Amino acid sequence: xxxxxxxxxxxxxxxxxxxxxxxxxxxxxxxxxxxxxxxxxxxxxxxxxxxxxxxxxxxxxxxxxxxxxxxxxxxxxxxxxxxxxxxxxxxxxxxxxxxxxxxxxxxxxxxxxxxxxxxxxxxxxxxxxxxxxxxxxxxxxxxxxxxxxxxxxxxxxxxxxxxxxxxxxxxxxxxxxxxxxxxxxxxxxxxxxxxxxxxxxxxxxxxxxxxxxxxxxxxxxxxxxxxxxxxxxxxxxxxxxxxxxxxxxxxxxxxxxxxxxxxxxxxxxxxxxxxxxxxxxxxxxxxxxxxxxxxxxxxxxxxxxxxxxxxxxxxxxx
Amino acid sequence: xxxxxxxxxxxxxxxxxxxxxxxxxxxxxxxxxxxxxxxxxxxxxxxxxxxxxxxxxxxxxxxxxxxxxxxxxxxxxxxxxxxxxxxxxxxxxxxxxxxxxxxxxxxxxxxxxxxxxxxxxxxxxxxxxxxxxxxxxxxxxxxxxxxxxxxxxxxxxxxxxxxxxxxxxxxxxxxxxxxxxxxxxxxxxxxxxxxxxxxxxxxxxxxxxxxxxxxxxxxxxxxxxxxxxxxxxxxxxxxxxxxxxxxxxxxxxxxxxxxxxxxxxxxxxxxxxxxxxxxxxxxxxxxxxxxxxxxxxxxxxxxxxxxxxxxxxxxxxxxxxxxxxxxxxxxxxxxxxxxxxxxxxxxxxxxxxxxxxxxxxxxxxxxxxxxxxxxxxxxxxxxxxxxxxxxxxxxxxxxxxxxxxxxxxxxxxxxxxxxxxxxxxxxxxxxxxxxxxxxxxxxxxxxxxxxxxxxxxxxxxxxxxxxxxxxxxxxxxxxxxxxxxxxxxxxxxxxxxxxxxxxxxxxxxxxxxxxxxxxxxxxxxxxxxxxxxx
Numbered sequence: 001x002x003x004x005x006x007x008x009x010x011x012x013x014x015x016x017x018x019x020x021x022x023x024x025x026x027x028x029x030x031x032x033x034x035x036x037x038x039x040x041x042x043x044x045x046x047x048x049x050x051x052x053x054x055x056x057x058x059x060x061x062x063x064x065x066x067x068x069x070x071x072x073x074x075x076x077x078x079x080x081x082x083x084x085x086x087x088x089x090x091x092x093x094x095x096x097x098x099x100x101x102x103x104x105x106x107x108x109x110x111x112x113x114x115x116x117x118x119x120x121x122x123x124x125x126x127x128x129x130x131x132x133x134x135x136x137x138x139x140x141x142x143x144x145x146x147x148x149x150x151x152x153x154x155x156x157x158x159x160x161x162x163x164x165x166x167x168x169x170x171x172x173x174x175x176x177x178x179x180x181x182x183x184x185x186x187x188x189x190x191x192x193x194x195x196x197x198x199x200x201x202x203x204x205x206x207x208x209x210x211x212x213x214x215x216x217x218x219x220x221x222x223x224x225x226x227x228x229x230x231x232x233x234x235x236x237x238x239x240x241x242x243x244x245x246x247x248x249x250x251x252x253x254x255x256x257x258x259x260x261x262x263x264x265x266x267x268x269x270x271x272x273x274x275x276x277x278x279x280x281x282x283x284x285x286x287x288x289x290x291x292x293x294x295x296x297x298x299x300x301x302x303x304x305x306x307x308x309x310x311x312x313x314x315x316x317x318x
Numbered sequence: 319x320x321x322x323x324x325x326x327x328x329x330x331x332x333x334x335x336x337x338x339x340x341x342x343x344x345x346x347x348x349x350x351x352x353x354x355x356x357x358x359x360x361x362x363x364x365x366x367x368x369x370x371x372x373x374x375x376x377x378x379x380x381x382x383x384x385x386x387x388x389x390x391x392x393x394x395x396x397x398x399x400x401x402x403x404x405x406x407x408x409x410x411x412x413x414x415x416x417x418x419x420x421x422x423x424x425x426x427x428x429x430x431x432x433x434x435x436x437x438x439x440x441x442x443x444x445x446x447x448x449x450x451x452x453x454x455x456x457x458x459x460x461x462x463x464x465x466x467x468x469x470x471x472x473x474x475x476x477x478x479x480x481x482x483x484x485x486x487x488x489x490x491x492x493x494x495x496x497x498x499x500x501x502x503x504x505x506x507x508x509x510x511x512x513x514x515x516x517x518x519x520x521x522x523x524x525x526x527x528x529x530x531x532x533x534x535x536x537x538x539x540x541x542x543x544x545x546x547x548x549x550x551x552x553x554x555x556x557x558x559x560x561x562x563x564x565x566x567x568x569x570x571x572x573x574x575x576x577x578x579x580x581x582x583x584x585x586x587x588x589x590x591x592x593x594x595x596x597x598x599x600x601x602x603x604x605x606x607x608x609x610x611x612x613x614x615x616x617x618x619x620x621x622x623x624x625x626x627x628x629x630x631x632x633x634x635x636x637x638x639x640x641x642x643x644x645x646x647x648x649x650x651x652x653x654x655x656x657x658x659x660x661x662x663x664x665x666x667x668x669x670x671x672x673x674x675x676x677x678x679x680x681x682x683x684x685x686x687x688x689x690x691x692x693x694x695x696x697x698x699x700x701x702x703x704x705x706x707x708x709x710x711x712x713x714x715x716x717x718x719x720x721x722x723x724x725x726x727x728x729x730x731x732x733x734x735x736x737x738x739x740x741x742x743x744x745x746x747x748x749x750x751x752x753x754x755x756x757x758x759x760x761x762x763x764x765x766x767x768x769x770x771x772x773x774x775x776x777x778x779x780x781x782x783x784x785x786x787x788x789x790x791x792x793x794x795x796x797x798x799x800x801x802x803x804x805x806x807x808x809x810x811x812x813x814x815x816x817x818x819x820x821x822x823x824x825x826x827x828x829x830x831x832x833x834x835x836x837x838x839x840x841x842x843x844x845x846x847x848x849x850x851x852x
Contacts (some may be wrong), residue, residue: 210381212427219422220374221415222445222495230441234432310432310478 002185014297019291020072024065026287027280038081055081072288078281080274087285090272098255098266102293104182104191106243106248113194114240117201118228124206125155133202136195144254148188148261155268166263175265185262192254193247202245204236211235238308245301252293327351327393328534329375329418329502334388336379336558344370344383346558354501354536357525359537359545359566361581363777364748371555372504372538376418377402377410383602395501416446419495423507425487429479435490436475439463442497458497466493466523484524484641485516489523496527503528504536509544513804518848521548540778542585543807543850546570554578570852584782586807587852590832604667606631606798607652607685607766612661614647614822621647622659622822629766632796634788636813636830638806638845644822645802649768652710652800653687667767679713686759690771692751696743702754703729703739709762724761731759731794732787749780753787759798760791770802785811806845809834818842 036043037049052058056067071078077087116136120129125229139147156165164181176182208214209232218224261266267286274282306312329352336345345367352358362368370383374390390402394417402410402418414420422428430438442448443455460470462848466489468474479487488508495503505524509517525548528535537549545552545566552561554575562575573579614622622644629635639645650656652663657673665684666672671677686709689695696705703725710721729739732753743751752772759767769788771783789812792799801812809830811817817827818839820845826839838845 178539212422213430215378215380216420216422216428217430217441218411219373219378219414219420220410220442220445221413222441223411226441226445230433231430235430308432311480 001306001312004312005303007167008299008302012295016292016295019295020069020288023284023291024068024285027284028061033278068284077285080282081277083279090282091267091285091289093174094265094267094270095266098259098268100176100284101185101189101255101259101266102248102262103183104186104249105193105251106185108186109190109194109197109247112190113197113244114201114237116194116198117240118205118233118236119122120198120202121205121209122228129202132198136198139191140199142192144188144192144257145261147191148184148258151184151191154259156178167265185258186216186263188258188261189251189254193251196247197240197244198318201236201240204239205232208232208235215238234308238305241304241308245297249294252290252297326353328354329393330389330391330399330537331371331375331686332389332391334371334374334390335386336367336374336383337386339382339384343386344558345374347388348555348558348560349388350536350553350560350563352502352536354532354534355529356550357535357537357548358526358554359539359549359552361539361542361545361552363581363779365802366555368538368555369556371505372506373534374422375402375502375504376414376420377405378414392502395499398558412446415442415495415500416448416498417500418502418504419498419500419630421491421495421503421505421508423510425491426479426484428491429487431479434476434478435482436463436472439475439490439494439497442494446498448498462493462497463490465496465527466490467519468493483516484512485519487802488512488516488520492520492523492527494531496531499531500533502534502536504538506538507540508537510539510541513849514806514845514850515640517850521850524548526674541850542570542582542778543587543852546852547850554581577588580779582852584779585852586610586781586785586811588807588810588846588849589851605629606633606666607800608664608667609648609652610662610664612648612651612659612663614644614656614659615652620822622651624661625822625824627817627824627827629798629800631765631798632792633815634792634799634801634813636809636816637800637802637819638804638809638816639802639819643819645804645819646770648790648819649687649770649800649802652766653685653768654682655687657814682708683713683762684765685768686756686762686764686766686792687768688752688759688770688772691775692743692748692755693775695755696751696758698743701740701742702746702757705743705754706758706761709758713762725757728757728761729754731791733747747780748776749783752776752780752784756787757783760795760797764797766798766800768800768802771804772801773808774804781838788812806834806849818845 032049035048035055039051056064068078075088077091079085080087080090085092087120092101116132120132123129152165154160156163165184167175167181214227214231217227222231255266256271258264259266260272267289268282270282271286271294273279274286331351332349332593334345334348335343337343348371350358350360360368360371370380370580373379374385375392377390379385385403391399392402392413393399394413395473400413402413429435439459439462440455443458449455449458459475463470463474468489477833479490481489508524509520521544524535527533539545549566552566552569553560554559554569554577556577562569562573562578569578570582573582607629609628610626612622612625625648627635637645637648647656651659654670654672654674654677659672662669665681670681674682706725706728707721710716710724716724726736726739729736734750734753734757738746738750743754746754773784776784779812785808788799791797814832815827815829816833817824818833818841820841826833826837826842833842834846837846
């Protein structure tokens, strides 16, 4: 098992390295010149050349890549071209704010999806099952900005004006100090992600409930609660973990749109600002961060898959 | 049914009716009773309702089935008889595993793959509060494992089901059922899928446990030969009804109902057959199929070692072997489906290319394959006629009308109703599907027909008709046949010669009569000794 997990780890690191290459090349291809973006249209060629030298933009591409990669590995994400401050400092608060959003959405949607999927699988063919299946299909079909706008209309403007529709974060005060303004962004993300998890859980759980070992557990006289938690759930979790991983990885990217919609001061907002300002260093850092979330989440799903499958667990090598 | 009778018996089922939720009857008034220490065999073919009747003894009905009348009365070891169907789900649960226990058909599917086997047995004890302490329960787990002939030690209990062989898995299933000392066990085809040696071992374990502990056993099976070796009484089911019941001796020796007689006649018997006119192997002529020095290794471990065999024109060679002996690999090599082998496969003396891709159309027409499961070998989206026509399209220059004619003629040859030609496979029964698969193989008039376990997915009576069909076709067409099977009892019914494959090597071969009456290899002797006879 350790070897299997170690292999996955090595693959993850390799993928992450490939991503750094892609990110670097992509920012090279970004139109516009950072020096010109900083100095404005009136700058003289001499000043631009001087700034190029100062920013290291004259060095060959591979040297710039290695310098940047070395910085990333040692935790130095570079200096923001737009604000002239260190990127890490600039993003610190943003990352924390986005993480709060992501973790809340991930925990709630996973728990709700698994519970709802299991519950409907146990009531297959009954009215509750049809209702949940229909509703989840409808919600799953809606893009996140439609859900977000619908929630704003429903809960913060005309119908029930209960919650704030935009996030007001005075400098120096973390967003979570006013929990009510987290509700709508989190709810939007949950509504986007949970239906997939619910549907997948229902399908997998239905299959597991029809399996020989679940019937056998019932015929052994095991209490129904234990039949579900001990015999059925562990087998359903493995395949569903993959879907959860894809959904959570999507969250890392989907957060950009949702943060924009609710004016939430997270990395998504920062990314949009950075792209507008040609702030290459920040764009690189955020893209890499989102990619890293993708990879880590998928790695976790693989590990869950391995842990819930004793055949893989005891396999010496593959 | 008086109370007195109910007290004497461990299980009484009276006039049990079960139907689907849409109202189609599945059981039409089934009655049986079993005394402590007695084994009642419930015999019938797929779809006769025997599993439904067995599960009803535990008050369990599969999805879509509901009880529609009748009673099930189980008698716990110490206590009054309880009417199973009148209890609520909670009360039924407390009787399952303690009073009535179940041993499933396929242990590979019924054991939880993620739980250690010791845990799965201990779980039954915990659920029913058996024993006063954890230590007492642990001792019982070890004891019951020893009772079924497995090591009861800690290391063994910590294994996962996939680390056990099929026979060991089934004995874990039996241990699980006997753990709480039930008064009734329901065994649902517990030896289907096991090889004969393991089957004998499992049957012996069951017989011993039921006799020792005075347990009433309901043994569900379609294999009458097994019935003869284990059952005290037999009940024969047909279409949701018991059509005949009596002691095993009565039912098997003097069957009353025509259906029972048909079933008994269909059972392949080591001593039976005989009517097949066996031809002497023609030594001089070139054999239709010759395999020489064939070896295959998968990932370094040898699967076949220097296998050699010949099949003459119009001859049938029975290739006998248990699961894992390499018999399917061998037939796939002959067919060209597995091209990673060394050695030669020759057709009429000419060596064939290893892969089907490099064989000529003529060679492809000459070697045809019938697969084990007619349920998965026919394309579900093609009609039978379309499926049978495919080889003609690919391998011949016949025009459409000629192909149609050939298809119709071949379907008639395998005695398949012409009305079925336009149907899809799932509208056919298992036997009809296998006939269609045989037609597809015969449509190119092959020189060599490879039959890979073609009857093992079928009911006994269907198996008999397929065997008869293959024999007739061989007579008529003079096809050389390699009949691959694990069932030595079929030998006299179909084959002229036998080759016994064990661990990738042919350990014995010769004419059927010679091998069956005077087996030279200990493995063949063991197989013969373990094959149940009527």
